[in-house]
Each structure stands twice: as C-alpha cells, then as structure tokens.
Amino acid sequence: MIPVSEALDHLFTLARPLEIEEVPLREAGGRVLARPVAARRDQPPFAASAMDGYGVAEAAPGLCFTVIGEAAAGRAFPGSIGPGEAVRIFTGAPVPDGVKTVVIQEDVARDGDVITITDRLGDGDNIRPFGNDFRAGMTMDAPRLLGPQDIALLASMNIARVPVTRRPQVALISTGDELVMPGEEPGPDQIIASNTFGLYALMQELGAMPRLLPIARDNEASLRTVFGMVGDADLVVTIGGASVGDHDLVAPVAQSMGLERAFHKVAMRPGKPLMSGRFGNAMMVGLPGNPVSAMVCGHVFLAPVIRAMLGLGARPAPRETRPLAAPVPQNGPREHYMRGKLTPEGVMVFDRQDSALLSVLGAADVLAVRPPHDPARALGEPIDVLRL
Numbered sequence: 001m002i003p004v005s006e007a008l009d010h011l012f013t014l015a016r017p018l019e020i021e022e023v024p025l026r027e028a029g030g031r032v033l034a035r036p037v038a039a040r041r042d043q044p045p046f047a048a049s050a051m052d053g054y055g056v057a058e059a060a061p062g063l064c065f066t067v068i069g070e071a072a073a074g075r076a077f078p079g080s081i082g083p084g085e086a087v088r089i090f091t092g093a094p095v096p097d098g099v100k101t102v103v104i105q106e107d108v109a110r111d112g113d114v115i116t117i118t119d120r121l122g123d124g125d126n127i128r129p130f131g132n133d134f135r136a137g138m139t140m141d142a143p144r145l146l147g148p149q150d151i152a153l154l155a156s157m158n159i160a161r162v163p164v165t166r167r168p169q170v171a172l173i174s175t176g177d178e179l180v181m182p183g184e185e186p187g188p189d190q191i192i193a194s195n196t197f198g199l200y201a202l203m204q205e206l207g208a209m210p211r212l213l214p215i216a217r218d219n220e221a222s223l224r225t226v227f228g229m230v231g232d233a234d235l236v237v238t239i240g241g242a243s244v245g246d247h248d249l250v251a252p253v254a255q256s257m258g259l260e261r262a263f264h265k266v267a268m269r270p271g272k273p274l275m276s277g278r279f280g281n282a283m284m285v286g287l288p289g290n291p292v293s294a295m296v297c298g299h300v301f302l303a304p305v306i307r308a309m310l311g312l313g314a315r316p317a318p319r320e321t322r323p324l325a326a327p328v329p330q331n332g333p334r335e336h337y338m339r340g341k342l343t344p345e346g347v348m349v350f351d352r353q354d355s356a357l358l359s360v361l362g363a364a365d366v367l368a369v370r371p372p373h374d375p376a377r378a379l380g381e382p383i384d385v386l387r388l
C-alpha cells in the first residue's frame, strides 16, 4: 500500500495534458482557456456618458444652457458645444467635444430648449473615460477556468473564437454480475449500478466528456469485450472488481490486455483497492466498487487528474481547516476520509462511516481528512476538510 500523496504523484505522471482547440465564444463557458488572449479593442472606445442627462462644459447651480442637439448610445452628436450650450445625452452615448460634465436630468429644470441646473447638483462628471475598462492588447491569462463573467469580458474584448483545452474523454466501466441499470428490474440478488452515475455527473461537472460503457460481467470474456470498447478515451475508469476476491478480475484482465500497472492499493479509507496504470494511449484508474469508496476516490483522485489534463495544474483536491463540532476517536493506519457536515459550530463527523452508505454520503458536504494514526481529537480542535 502506498500513501495517498504518492498515488497522486503516479496519477499526475500518467495524466497527459490535452491539445488546444478553438470553440465559438458561446460554447466556451466552463472550458479552460489554454493560452492568453488579447483584447482587440479599447473599451469604451470613446468617452461615454454614465447617466441620462445633459452634457455641458461647466456645471454649477443656477447656470442656464440652450440644448442644441442629442447624443444617444449608438448615435453620436456630430458637432461640439460651446459656452452656454448643452447636449441632451443618454447613458452609453459618446461624449461630444467640449462636454466636460454630464448633469443628470434629475438635477435640471427644463423649459423648452433651455435648462437650468438646480441646487441639487451632485458630485462627479458622470463620464467614463476612453479605455476606462481596458485597452486594446490587455490580456486574459491562461490557464483559466472560464466562468460567465469571463465570457462577458471576452465578448467585450471582441474575441469570437476561444482557444480552450480539449475536454478529456472518460470511459466509465461498471463491473459485476449483480448490477443492473437504473430503471431496469433487478433480480432478487441484484442491485442498481449507482456510483457509475455519480461519477458520470462528477466528470461532467469537471468539464470532462464521460461515456458509459455496458456493464462488464464478472468473467474474463465480458471484461475483455468491454475493455475493447474504450475507443480513444483519455481516461478509462473501472468500478468494482478491484479487490482480492475470486471474482475481482479487473487487474488481471487489464494486465493481460496491456495495462502497465503503476500501483495497486492505497493506504486510505475508503478506497484501499485503488489501482492505476497506462492502458494503451489512455490512463486507467480502477476504483473500488463500494459506492462511497468509488465516489470518494472520484473526488480525491479523478478530479485532480481531470484538472491536470485540462491544464489547470497538478494539485491535490483543495482542503481547508475547520474546528471539530464534536470529538472524533483515534484513527487507524490508513488516511481516513470521513463523511461529515459543516455546521455553524464546525465539522460534524457522522457516526456511520461504512463505505456502502450512499444515504450518508448524500447528507455530507465535506470529507474530514484524518492522517494515519491520528490521535483522538476533542471538540474545537482543527481538522482538514475537503468540500464535496
């Protein structure tokens, strides 16, 4: 058994960064910007009014002006203004030559073409200077996971096609004679494949492209058939059949088909029988079948692998430190990822930690991480957590 950190190092060595592809801007949300892009224009490209009102050269309560024209967003006033003159102006309009300040319409009394500034006149010129937001050539740095705000900024920079890292293709293989798909009618000795779908959702959330392969049965021929269907997957994930029983055939069959195993078994709980290696052009990760084990390994190992493939860096899942809301007993020899919940008082670690209990995992929002042989800890002591 190797420590979690060593297993992660192996995985990062196996994970190959993916190529860059260009996508239309509207499809770039949630993707990873693969190289820096530069603004193709200044924003705003002219000094622009920030308010609806009147543009004048100088404002003071009591001053009067004659309105000589109008400037609207998308329709500039062609001329310039002189002393005693004003331009009716709207938010987003280019500020005409000669205008030094925009008086908001609430601070003006209008009579025909004549305006008088009232005593309420506020501060500020209400003008957004040319290039105030950004100048042409300003870069958005990469790598960067593009959120909605980034997409708005890229649009404003006039970037219509965005260089992003290709999405990793992930083939998910459930194994076991006992499994049927959700919606099917299970026999008396069968259960529903569950973590398969949890991992599918996790992969989608991380920006990968998961593909569900048919369930492989617990025999060599079936496993070989399904392994033959991985196509050009970047990552092959098997679920179950990873342990030491007579029906745990994933490692021997994968090895007979060319798996170069990097490790098998990690000193963690749950997740001990984890294995990984290179499998043709792909990397393979064999997850334990116990539903919570598979999901925990998804968060602890698969998520960092997908981020590394996307070019977001080879780093473990982020942790934060929180106080314990109740004492926890001494830990055993394996790093323990305990299901728990964040409360206003701190982390409440659940009593029931069996790795088959998806209802407990579903109630959890953190995994509290206990190092091997961690002594018993009292209420209020700090503990590392990994958010689910």
Ligand SMILES: Nc1nc2c(c(=O)[nH]1)N[C@H]1C(S)=C(S)[C@@H](COP(=O)(O)OP(=O)(O)OC[C@H]3O[C@@H](n4cnc5c(N)ncnc54)[C@H](O)[C@@H]3O)O[C@H]1N2
Pocket: 174, 175, 176, 178, 179, 191, 192, 193, 194, 195, 196, 239, 240, 241, 242, 243, 244, 245, 248, 270, 271, 272, 273, 287, 288, 289, 290, 291, 293, 355
């Ligand atoms: N003698 C030993 N027995 C076991 C050991 C051990 O060290 N010595 N390790 C235990 C640990 S820890 C784990 S974890 C499990 C892992 O076993 P496998 O990876 O071989 O998984 P299976 O035996 O195929 O399944 C275990 C359990 O999970 C259910 N399962 C499997 N796949 C799915 C799925 N896609 N969706 C829902 N549930 C699934 C399966 O029915 C079993 O109940 O081994 C221990 N045994």
Ligand code: MOO
Pocket: 268, 269, 270, 271, 272, 273, 288, 290, 293, 355
């Ligand atoms: O490692 Mo198993 O994953 O403890 O249930």
